[in-house]
Amino acid sequence: MSRMTVNGRPVEFDMDPQTPLLWALRDAANLTGTKYGCGVGDCGACTVMVDGAALRSCLITIAECEGRFVTTIEGLSDDRSHPVQQALVAEQAIQCGFCTPGIVMNGAALLARNADPGEAEIRQAIPNLCRCGVYPRLVRAIQLAGRAMRREETLSAAPAPGIAPQDAARAVPALGPAPATDIPQGQ
CATH class of the missing domain: 3.10.20.30 (Beta-grasp domain)
Structure with a gap:
């Protein structure tokens, strides 16, 4: 174990x-x-x-x-409010979203050790592959998140969604059979 x-x-x-x-x-x-x-x-x-x-x-x-x-x-973050998550939204650095969790984790680890990284350090710390090509916006987003963490700037991203991740999907009653229609059958 x-x-x-x-x-x-x-x-x-x-x-x-x-x-x-x-x-x-x-x-x-x-x-x-x-x-x-x-x-x-x-x-x-x-x-x-x-x-x-x-x-x-x-x-x-x-x-x-x-x-x-x-x-x-x-x-x-339970509510998607981590500065890196919010900055990626603010800079529109999310496209399809598949690579986003890994990028966020690399960005958060970088900013935890250096809240004021330069472009070269960001590119080295976040080597993630992104098929959508958000790299220029990604650098700006990490810099924005760093400024927010240093309290030099306020993030203007959309607020975190009101639905907690654990509540995003839950069981619902079955819908039952489709309603009958007035279309004649067999014609």
Whole structure:
């Protein structure tokens, strides 16, 4: 059994210790914000923070996470209000959204250690692949998030959605059969 703290909660995975953290998070913990992209650490879609450092969860095993603190996109902020999330919205640096969780995690880890990074440092710290090509807006968003964290600027992004992530989907009663119509059958 591999034990760690995930998003502030103790977790025990009864899985092969060599299981990549990515699959334990997605399949066993149902934390699907961490995305599978390439499986070899190149794309960054699976980035999480382990003890505050941005790591590719497809490359680290649950055995290597024993006793460590893991933060996923779901644990970064309950209401999507983290400055990096808000700045990405403000700068319109989100397109299809597939790479966004990994970018947010890399950006948050960068700003936790340096709230005033230059463009070169941002590009080095966030090497994520984005098929939509948001890179220029991404740099501006990280700089904006840094200014917000330093309280030099207020984010003007849309407020976080009013629906908590855990409440976004819930069971509803079945709709039943389709209503009858006046269209004659068999003609």
